[in-house]
Amino acid sequence: MAADERTGIADAVVEELRRRGHEPVVHGALAEGERDDWAWASEAAARDVAGGSAEQGIVCCWTGTGASIAANKVPGVRAALCADAETARGARRWNDANVLALSLRSTSAALLAEILDAWFEGEPSPDDDDMANVRHVDEITG
Numbered sequence: 001m002a003a004d005e006r007t008g009i010a011d012a013v014v015e016e017l018r019r020r021g022h023e024p025v026v027h028g029a030l031a032e033g034e035r036d037d038w039a040w041a042s043e044a045a046a047r048d049v050a051g052g053s054a055e056q057g058i059v060c061c062w063t064g065t066g067a068s069i070a071a072n073k074v075p076g077v078r079a080a081l082c083a084d085a086e087t088a089r090g091a092r093r094w095n096d097a098n099v100l101a102l103s104l105r106s107t108s109a110a111l112l113a114e115i116l117d118a119w120f121e122g123e124p125s126p127d128d129d130d131m132a133n134v135r136h137v138d139e140i141t142g
Contacts, residue, residue, distance in 0.1 A: 092122025
C-alpha cells in the first residue's frame with residue numbers, strides 16, 4: 001500500500017484493509033522515513049508484488065494516474081486505475097491486475113468500500129483469450 005500524501009482516504013485504505021483481515025505493508029507518506037513522492041512510493045509497493053512479498057498492491061496519488069504509471073514500470077505488475085467497482089471487477093477478471101491504483105482526490109469512503117469489494121471478490125478469467133492477452137502484455141517490451 002503506497003500513497004504520496006497522508007489524506008483521509010489513504011488512511012481509510014489502510015484501515016479498511018486491516019478490517020478485512022489483511023496486514024498492509026505501507027510505503028511513501030504512510031511509512032516513517034520513506035520518500036513520499038508518488039513515483040518512489042508506487043514503485044516500492046509494486047516491487048513488493050513483483051518480488052512476491054505481497055500478493056496484491058494498492059497505490060494512490062492525487063489522480064491515481066501517476067501511481068499507476070510508476071507501478072506498471074515494474075516487470076510483472078499489472079496496475080489498473082479504478083474509479084468504480086465495475087472497473088475494479090473487470091481489471092481483476094480480464095486483465096489479471098495485481099495492483100489497484102486509486103485517486104486520493106476522487107475516491108470517497110463509500111466508493112472505496114465498493115471498489116475493494118469488487119477487487120477482492122474478483123478472480124482472473126479462465127478464458128483462453130483473456131489469458132492470452134495477459135501473457136502478451138507480460139511479453140511486451142520497449
